[in-house]
Amino acid sequence: MANGTRLANTAWESLMSAHAVLMRQFAAQDIWRELSMREYDVLYQLSKCPEPQRIGELHKHLLLSQPALSRMVDRLVERGFVERLAAPEDGRGVRLALTDTGRDVQRRIGRHHARDVARAVSARLDADELRQLEAICRKLASPEE
Amino acid sequence: MANGTRLANTAWESLMSAHAVLMRQFAAQDIWRELSMREYDVLYQLSKCPEPQRIGELHKHLLLSQPALSRMVDRLVERGFVERLAAPEDGRGVRLALTDTGRDVQRRIGRHHARDVARAVSARLDADELRQLEAICRKLASPEE
DNA sequence: GCGAAGTATATGCATTTGCATCTACTTGAA
DNA sequence: TTCAAGTAGATGCAAATGCATATACTTCGC
Numbered sequence: 159m160a161n162g163t164r165l166a167n168t169a170w171e172s173l174m175s176a177h178a179v180l181m182r183q184f185a186a187q188d189i190w191r192e193l194s195m196r197e198y199d200v201l202y203q204l205s206k207c208p209e210p211q212r213i214g215e216l217h218k219h220l221l222l223s224q225p226a227l228s229r230m231v232d233r234l235v236e237r238g239f240v241e242r243l244a245a246p247e248d249g250r251g252v253r254l255a256l257t258d259t260g261r262d263v264q265r266r267i268g269r270h271h272a273r274d275v276a277r278a279v280s281a282r283l284d285a286d287e288l289r290q291l292e293a294i295c296r297k298l299a300s301p302e303e
Numbered sequence: 304m305a306n307g308t309r310l311a312n313t314a315w316e317s318l319m320s321a322h323a324v325l326m327r328q329f330a331a332q333d334i335w336r337e338l339s340m341r342e343y344d345v346l347y348q349l350s351k352c353p354e355p356q357r358i359g360e361l362h363k364h365l366l367l368s369q370p371a372l373s374r375m376v377d378r379l380v381e382r383g384f385v386e387r388l389a390a391p392e393d394g395r396g397v398r399l400a401l402t403d404t405g406r407d408v409q410r411r412i413g414r415h416h417a418r419d420v421a422r423a424v425s426a427r428l429d430a431d432e433l434r435q436l437e438a439i440c441r442k443l444a445s446p447e448e
Numbered sequence: 449g450c451g452a453a454g455t456a457t458a459t460g461c462a463t464t465t466g467c468a469t470c471t472a473c474t475t476g477a478a
Numbered sequence: 479t480t481c482a483a484g485t486a487g488a489t490g491c492a493a494a495t496g497c498a499t500a501t502a503c504t505t506c507g508c
Binding site for chain 1: 305307308310311312313314315317318319320321322323324325326327363364365366417418420421423424425426427428430432433434435436437439440441442443444445447
Binding site: 370374 | 486488489496
């Protein structure tokens with residue numbers, strides 16, 4: 159294996175590993191009664207957009223198949239957290255918006271989760287490292303040049 | 304939200320996002336015919352240990368519930384990639400080992416996957432950034448001090 | 449405009465997952 | 479020893495997931 163390949167793979171593996179360790183730690187917290195982590199993820203993504211968001215757009219940010227997301231939205235709608243709206247320019251499309259209840263739940267759980275994230279991450283990295291990590295991950299997530 | 308909290312959360316979110324973007328990209332590759340990514344992950348973890356590994360140990364490195372892992376092992380055993388061995392000092396325990404076939408499959412797919420990882424990651428980060436990322440993620444994955 | 453090809457989302461169905469619980473074994477204290 | 483409490487892993491069952499495909503719309507070349 160070429161050295162560049164090894165370096166890239168080692169870095170990726172350590173990222174995967176950090177992801178797994180922390181996800182496991184967050185999942186163990188007792189804040190996921192009302193919403194599973196995946197459901198929270200959907201509500202969180204929606205909470206970030208001022209405008210109702212297209213399902214396809216939402217899908218890009220989640221590790222779920224499109225049909226699984228479609229059905230997850232079914233459930234969230236049924237539970238009154240999300241509503242489906244028609245897309246103005248595309249008759250096939252659907253836009254999703256948080257309901258007031260949905261926004262409340264997201265905020266409440268988000269507050270606890272953010273605290274857990276800050277605790278876990280800040281216990282291991284200092285501010286400089288956090289800034290470096292963010293910059294590097296931002297590049298990693300950017301479209302390939 | 305305190306600044307430290309925000310910084311930590313922003314960094315974590317960018318890591319999540321990088322993880323999602325790249326996982327999606329890797330999943331789209333046409334190399335997962337014989338093994339799903341999750342199955343590959345199990346075989347890969349096993350391939351790293353010279354000794355047969357305990358299920359509980361394996362479980363720590365995977366984002367799967369214990370029962371889901373137990374059944375995944377069932378399937379991998381049935382397909383001839385893994386074998387279950389008794390644990391020498393614990394009658395409840397099970398140790399897992401790759402079969403020769405399992406090792407072959409893991410290596411074959413691993414070769415392709417490593418190439419994809421190197422391509423994707425190296426297109427976005429230079430060697431210095433890779434080393435920083437690895438160091439930081441290693442700290443992140445370390446047990447809390 | 450019109451039909452073929454393309455895209456956004458939904459649905460049918462088999463498989464996989466997680467939660468609760470069970471079994472079998474180990475440990476530790478009296 | 480013996481037995482209560484603890485741990486490793488397996489199993490029953492309902493719910494969530496992915497794959498293939500259907501449906502409803504849009505777009506593009508003619």
